[in-house]
Amino acid sequence: MGGDFGPPVIVAGLAGELDAWRAKGVRFLLHGDQAQIEAELARKPAARSLCDIQHADKVIASDEKPAQAVRRGKGSSLWNAVEAIRDGKAQAAVSGGNSGALMAISKLILRMAADLERPAFVVSWPSINGVTSVLDVGANIDCDAERLVEFAIMGAAFHRALHGKKEPSVGLLNVGEEEQKGHDEVREAHQLLRDGNFVADYRGFVEGNDLSSGVVDVVVTDGFTGNVALKTAEGTARFINNEMREAFRASLLGRVGALLAQSSLRRLRARIQPDAGGPLLGLNGIVVKAHGGADAKGFASAVRVAVDLAQSDYVSEIRRNLENLTAVLAKQSQARPVESLG
Amino acid sequence: MGGDFGPPVIVAGLAGELDAWRAKGVRFLLHGDQAQIEAELARKPAARSLCDIQHADKVIASDEKPAQAVRRGKGSSLWNAVEAIRDGKAQAAVSGGNSGALMAISKLILRMAADLERPAFVVSWPSINGVTSVLDVGANIDCDAERLVEFAIMGAAFHRALHGKKEPSVGLLNVGEEEQKGHDEVREAHQLLRDGNFVADYRGFVEGNDLSSGVVDVVVTDGFTGNVALKTAEGTARFINNEMREAFRASLLGRVGALLAQSSLRRLRARIQPDAGGPLLGLNGIVVKAHGGADAKGFASAVRVAVDLAQSDYVSEIRRNLENLTAVLAKQSQARPVESLG
Numbered sequence: 147m148g149g150d151f152g153p154p155v156i157v158a159g160l161a162g163e164l165d166a167w168r169a170k171g172v173r174f175l176l177h178g179d180q181a182q183i184e185a186e187l188a189r190k191p192a193a194r195s196l197c198d199i200q201h202a203d204k205v206i207a208s209d210e211k212p213a214q215a216v217r218r219g220k221g222s223s224l225w226n227a228v229e230a231i232r233d234g235k236a237q238a239a240v241s242g243g244n245s246g247a248l249m250a251i252s253k254l255i256l257r258m259a260a261d262l263e264r265p266a267f268v269v270s271w272p273s274i275n276g277v278t279s280v281l282d283v284g285a286n287i288d289c290d291a292e293r294l295v296e297f298a299i300m301g302a303a304f305h306r307a308l309h310g311k312k313e314p315s316v317g318l319l320n321v322g323e324e325e326q327k328g329h330d331e332v333r334e335a336h337q338l339l340r341d342g343n344f345v346a347d348y349r350g351f352v353e354g355n356d357l358s359s360g361v362v363d364v365v366v367t368d369g370f371t372g373n374v375a376l377k378t379a380e381g382t383a384r385f386i387n388n389e390m391r392e393a394f395r396a397s398l399l400g401r402v403g404a405l406l407a408q409s410s411l412r413r414l415r416a417r418i419q420p421d422a423g424g425p426l427l428g429l430n431g432i433v434v435k436a437h438g439g440a441d442a443k444g445f446a447s448a449v450r451v452a453v454d455l456a457q458s459d460y461v462s463e464i465r466r467n468l469e470n471l472t473a474v475l476a477k478q479s480q481a482r483p484v485e486s487l488g
Numbered sequence: 489m490g491g492d493f494g495p496p497v498i499v500a501g502l503a504g505e506l507d508a509w510r511a512k513g514v515r516f517l518l519h520g521d522q523a524q525i526e527a528e529l530a531r532k533p534a535a536r537s538l539c540d541i542q543h544a545d546k547v548i549a550s551d552e553k554p555a556q557a558v559r560r561g562k563g564s565s566l567w568n569a570v571e572a573i574r575d576g577k578a579q580a581a582v583s584g585g586n587s588g589a590l591m592a593i594s595k596l597i598l599r600m601a602a603d604l605e606r607p608a609f610v611v612s613w614p615s616i617n618g619v620t621s622v623l624d625v626g627a628n629i630d631c632d633a634e635r636l637v638e639f640a641i642m643g644a645a646f647h648r649a650l651h652g653k654k655e656p657s658v659g660l661l662n663v664g665e666e667e668q669k670g671h672d673e674v675r676e677a678h679q680l681l682r683d684g685n686f687v688a689d690y691r692g693f694v695e696g697n698d699l700s701s702g703v704v705d706v707v708v709t710d711g712f713t714g715n716v717a718l719k720t721a722e723g724t725a726r727f728i729n730n731e732m733r734e735a736f737r738a739s740l741l742g743r744v745g746a747l748l749a750q751s752s753l754r755r756l757r758a759r760i761q762p763d764a765g766g767p768l769l770g771l772n773g774i775v776v777k778a779h780g781g782a783d784a785k786g787f788a789s790a791v792r793v794a795v796d797l798a799q800s801d802y803v804s805e806i807r808r809n810l811e812n813l814t815a816v817l818a819k820q821s822q823a824r825p826v827e828s829l830g
Contacts, residue, residue: 274730
């Protein structure tokens, strides 16, 4: 029922890629108003056999506050979709609905695997030779070293599941490449990642320009810095777009050039849009947010992310590495008092 | 003697804008090897009458470590240039030499006006309707609320002196515009700036995209976030440049378009280059770093910054507002125990 368009777009999104779903053995459990969903499926009969419906009377409004959604959301389509994961009826949930409500309800029902305040956001940042997975881009503002290592673990698992790279390389965002630079938290996280075996291919510090340089597959940072970086990139792209329009205005040739330039800038901006959806990382289960304004294709691509994550080792790999991290940290905190007794 | 080219470029830079210097009543005290400088001035006789020379035997190498430069730099051209400010022989110093050495020696000789670990870096960030002054972009990594307020004070004074705007608007970089968002330090700085009278036109929180949107004249952030933002913008511009080249390669028309696009991207990148020089903010005196690789024009523009700052109310305005800040903070820390007794 979520997103700006509800069942018509969601059903059309599923119906547009039936061959892909069949090849991967995917089935859908659709949550919401049964009559509305049946009506949409009647228009796409080929999709009908891949779908079950779980009726829900309630819908969470797009402007509902997260706290309110948690209190009153039980039995809504969004709630039921997340609950279906916990109950083993589904392996992943995709929603185009209220982001804050999705996050709060997912956290309540599935609980966090990592020791995070809230699920982390990851974006697929366009780079010179492909895509860099960047996290956190806004959910967790204050991050200690442990949180940053958790992001590294989740980011590597996400990138592997989505892009099929066996050992994604991971970098830690800093203001220089030397070990003595940066915040305490960043330096501590660097030591943990360098000495521990939490991600297979840890490459050390990277800088802001490396978000798009492609030197690493995954860039880890706190939610404050990640959010500023993301919005700075958007602002820069918009600024360049304006500059180009000015530069090109002079002649007919220029105007044609501007059209070419603008289409490539539009593609770029679409790729770095943070609201374009993505998984909520760090939950015990797979929940993917689709962009509220997504069309059928956009919704299908959010479903594809969920399928790729569900059919990979993603969840168990994260759990295994987080347990490893917890064990290492427990050992360190036991070791410390002994050291100080010297 | 500093920069990649030394006296030839520096003297040519001064000689190229003699009318401007005369109009502003500027004279130069050139520090370095007297014979070399005289030889260069002999080729630009019109500049000779505006220049005095203070001979120095020693030169600080571009790869010398700051600590070493401080220990052994006395009597070098760089040292003498900074010392001339302290001794009242000059009102500002401009150097294209070793940045770390310039910073350390300036701090030692002039001392910090603000309570900063080291001078802050400001860049003139190109925006849709002009230029945004952004600081700190890398010198001070860990910043508490007081530090951020100091940046606001220095940034406003810098922007006014350079761009002639009477009351520059100031924004604080955050991840959202609501008061409850962001780090503690950012929220505390927000309260100080909102309630105190440290900058005339404080506008509250801005986001990463506002670095180039032009909604405020000055954006304040810590050196970690500022450095990441700056390098992210550079990386984005480089990425777009590459994308355009690809998009344009198809046709002759496209190749012409690419030339247009690339020249505007080049201008953009030149404008956001952090090493392009700028004042070291927070010192008791005006020291401007010129880019080591600057040509005569680039060096002249660094001199223009120094002249504009020296001929404005810049130094005394910063001192006045910093004293105001110190007084307010002292009052607050006196007030607190009483409140907690209350």
